[in-house]
Amino acid sequence: MAGLRRFPPYLSEMQEEIEGHARDYGLDFFPIIYEVLDYKTMNEVAAYGGFPTRYPHWRFGMDYEQLAKGYEWGLQKIYEMVINTNPAYAYLLEGNSLVDQKTVMGHVCAHVDFFKNNYYFSKTNRKMIDGMANHAALVRRHMARHGQDVVEDFIDTCLTLENLIDPMSPYISRVAPAKDGDDDDDARDGDDVPRMRAKQYMDKFINPPEYLEAQRKKKEEEKKRLRRRFPEEPQRDVLLFLIKNAPVDSWQRDILEIVRNEAYYFAPQAMTKIMNEGWATYWHSTIMTQKAATAAEIIDYADATAGVLASAPGRLNPYKLGIELFRYIESRWNKGQFGKEWDECDSLDAKRDWDRRLGMGRRKIFEVRRLHNDITFLDEFFTLDFCIEQKFYTFGFSERSGNWEIQSREFKKVKDQMLRMLTNRGQPFIYVEDANLENRTELLLRHAHDGTDLDLGQAKDTLRALHKVWTRPVSLLTRVEGKGKVFRCDDSTITEKPADYPA
Amino acid sequence: MSQRIDLDHGRFRQIIRGKIKQNLRKYISQGEMIARKGKDTVSIPLPQVDLPRFKWGDKQGGGVGQGDGQPGDALGQGQDKPGQGEAGDRPGEHMVELEVSLAELAEIMGEELELPRIQPKGTEKIVAWKDRFTGVRNTGPESLRHFRRTFKQALRRQISLGTYDPRNPVIIPIRDDKRYRSWRSEPLPQSNAVIIYMMDVSGSMGDEQKEIVRIESFWIDTWLRSQYHGIESRYIIHDAMAKEVDRDTFFRTRESGGTMISSAYKLCAKMIEDDYPPALWNIYPFHFSDGDNWSIDDTHACVELLKHKILPAVNLFAYGQVESPYGSGQFIKDLSEHFDDDQRVVTSEIKGKDAIMDSIKEFLGKGR
Structure with a gap:
């Protein structure tokens, strides 16, 4: 890799020392391979999400430009990066002070321990460097064959739908396995018409034959309706649904799969951000203050860590929240x-x-750290005492003053708001409701409204992207300012009409 | 060193170029780019380069924060949602500011307007040599002796020889100690093109008209600069009298009074005669006015000046007539009457800000 420096002996001694301390404390991590990078390469790797190779896409270039600017203007600097693989790769910034490097190593040990042991990482691909490289090779091949613009355009489309996955699906099975002899069921519950409860001698009055007949008909109709319905149950993994059912070419299916695969790889990191950073900060601070930092280093160490833990108004610092909650x-x-x-x-x-x-x-x-993710972590341990001690508040936009304001310090409100922000990684729930709307193979998505409206401008653009994949008209059922609405996209024109939104 | 990211980054810049090109008309007519001009770059605000997603609308959002304050306290002014989520997270992503160099901008404009490249007059570029001190050497004239370096060198020699006495620190440089400044002669590309901007600042030219002139000259400037290495600009304002001013004054002055266009042309002709021998210079006079000249006699004088003094010297004479609240004047018609088949004269009527782009195309579309 360009910009790679040989790992100098003094750093590898340092690594040995820090990892020794970490093991003594009981941290259990994959082998860690450090690389020292100059800031340009660091920014490059950061733009690629920590990986040396990704498929070609302008978005990485955009991220790179932003990182490079941030560095040049002295606004931000990446101290450290580590990826969830076995062995784990971690990057150190060339020219950082030794205290910083030490701190970073402690931090990295804890991150890798978290990757290895936290349940939500248990299903991730630990050979993702190869995975990403394979994706890159495949995308390049398709680009060579179908043209860069065409493929890139389709990647744009897929990335727009990237967040429409079901992050919990690796851990649970959503669909009950099909039972043997499914066909018999129909026959059996054919008779099983719901009856009113009645003493036997009253039965023919309370459940007269006409009534039973009506019930039977109703049930059969229901069944017919269900049979016509596809998918039978609403599906959260929109991407998977498209991969299975959208009329796309095989190279397009490849791209969809790549995007979905990478989205699932990164999902646990979004689901455990607070815990992961809290855990890493807890351990670098423990290792540094109890073992590794010399008297001469402690001030610099404290200064750097104070920077990491600083909180600004209206900002929830995951490092701070995480470490405080672990300590609590x-x-x-x-x-x-x-x-x-x-x-x-x-x-x-x-x-x-x-x-x-x-x-x-x-x-x-x-x-x-083994069992929880951010939501369960906060749900379980974010208590009234903790909320008061750490001075949490909710804020919102006040139409009256035109400013964002502190709204409340009430425990229940703070906690509700916090959990709401974390649910589904802070994104709306979108389901595939019906893929054969009105029997015209139109796709209907439903936004499960939980109190917050969608950003309609973006939602419309997303529908257009979806239309490209599905090729038939696509609709979205949502609620806008309390009223049900359907947005329908047909050949990039969007129409909008009121609709029933089941409460 | 080439990096992997360069490909993706290049791709991103390419997309940006496309976006700028698409919105060029808007950028040109708004003139906001001029306000954002740095030394060699402009930063352009581009909306939403990012991909759309299903996500929550902003205002109902709200969030959780940590720290002091009472309910009702503001977290900061205005509509922007305070930074939320990750520490060190990127700032709001509604607008991305992108730096684009003026050269690139000119290129984009050239492509979009299909402007032909200009063939400069006189194949030889005039180049001056400029001497610059670049280092130190052992020989040279005494007048260029570097005192401090010489002293240090002598001190070093005396210490190493053991002849230095701290109680009596006398330093005597010998010939080998002496150090002299050295220089290098560098070619200094000298401008061989000049733009002479003339503007009518009589009472009928309002702020709106001046804004149009300002925007249009910015773009003309940008384009011509991309075509010539180093370029000079001169500014003339006139009502019934003409005078040369600096750039700032040019765009700000508002005079009242009548309009004698010939006064400006006279000054322009004199300028050319004094400073810019036509054989060596590419000369571009641009004149902006609302076309309401004082008298037919004066217009006649203008035509004469153009015919005999100005046109023989210049690459292109451009006249832009800006529509003012008092209507558009006669001058543009007079000019086209006399110079209709003269390649060196371009006239353009600028009806409003939206017409700026077309007018630029008319001016620069000839490739002269």
Whole structure:
């Protein structure tokens, strides 16, 4: 790789030292391979999401330009980067001070420990460097064959739909496996017409034959309706649905698959951002302050870490939130502030001085890092006490003043808002509702409205992209300012009409 | 060193160029680019280079923050949502500011307007040589002796020889210690093209008209600069009298009074005569006015000046008539009457900001 420097011996000694400390603390990580990069190469690798090779696409160039500008203007600098592979690759910025490099190594150890042990990373491809390189080769081949513009244009289209996946699907099965003898079912519940409950002698009055007949008909119609319906259940993995059902060429299907595959690879990182950064910061800080930093280094170390943990108004710093919550959990479990007794105690004094000296904190946080993702992490451990102690608030746009304002410090509101932001990685839920709308092979998507309207301008453009893939008209059912609406895209013209939006 | 990202980056720039080209008419007529001009670049705000997504609308969004403050306290002014999510995350992505060099911009404009390249007059470029001090050497004239370096050299020699006495620090340089500034002669591309801008600032030329002139001259300037290596600009304003001014004054002055176009042409002819021998210079006079000349006699004087003094010297004489609230004048008709079949004269009527682009094409479309 261009700009790669030989890994100097003093850094590899440092690596050995830091990893020794990390192992002593119980961190368990893949082997880590460090590379020292100059800032240009660092920006390049960062634009590629940490990978040395990606398929050709202008978006990476755009990210690169932004990173390069940020660096040149002194606004931002990437200290560290690490990717989820086995062995893990991590990058150090050439010319950083030794304290910084040490801190980064501690940080990286914890990230890799997290990648290796957190449940949500368990299904990711640990050979993704090869995966990305294969994607790149395949895309290049298609470009050579079909023309760069054509392929790039289609990649644009797919990237527009990139977030329409089902991030939880690797961990659960959405569809019950088909039972044997499915056909018999029909016959069996053919008789099983719902009856009103009645004593036997009253049955023929309460459930007269006409009524039963009507019920049977209704049921059959329902079944017919279901049979005509495709997909039978709404599907969240829109990309998968398109791969299986959209009338596209095989090279286009390849592109769809590549985009979907990479989206799933990156999804766990979005789902555990707070935990992952909190965990890494917790450990670099523990390793540095307890073991690795010399007296001469401690001020520089503290300065750098304070920068990482700084919070600005209206900004939720995942590093800060994560580390504070891990520390809070550790302290609670050290003091035994959990369980039935703790939950039922309503004396504030008793709670304040509660210390059972259990020392279970470390064990607990290791367990937490294994089992949770950001949502469950916050749902479980973001408590009233923590909320007050850490001064959380909700904010929103005030039409009255035309500013963004602090709205509330009420615990329930803060927590609800926080969970809402994290649900589905902060994105709207979109389902494939019907692929044969009005029996005309039109596609209908439904936005599961949860209180926030869609950005309509972008939604319309996204529909246009979807139309390119599906080729037949596509519609989106959503709610705008409380009213149901359907947007229909047919040959890049979008029409809009009111519709019933089931509550 | 070539990087992998260069390909993607190049691709991105290409897309940007396409976007600029698409919106060139808008950019040209808005004139906002001039305000964003840096030294050799302009930064252009481009909306939404990013790909669309299904995502939440902004205003109902809101979020969670951490820190001091009471409910009702503002988190910052205005409509922009405060930074949210990741630390060190990128700033709001609604608008991307892109730096584009003026040369590239000229190229884009050239492509879009299909402007022909200009064949400069006189194949030889005039080049001056400029001497620059670039380093230090051991020989040279005493007048260029570098005192400090010489002193240091002597000090170093004396210390290493052990003849330096800190209590009596006398340093005596010998011949080998002496250091002299050295220079290199560099070719200095000298401008061999000049644009002479003339503007009518009489009472009937309002701010709107001047804005049009300003925008149009910015683009003409950009294009001609891309065609000539180093270019000079001169500015003349006139009402009934003409005078030379600097660039700033040119665009700001508002006079009142009548219009005697011949005064400007007289000055322009004098300028050419004094400073720009036509054999060596590519000369571009541009004149902007609302065309309301004082008298037929004066118009006649103008025609004479053009015919005998100005036109023989110039590559192109361009007259742009800006429509003012008092209507458009007669002058453009007079000019076309006299010079209709003269390749060196271009006239263009600029009805409003939207017409600027077409007018540029008329002016520069001849490739002279």
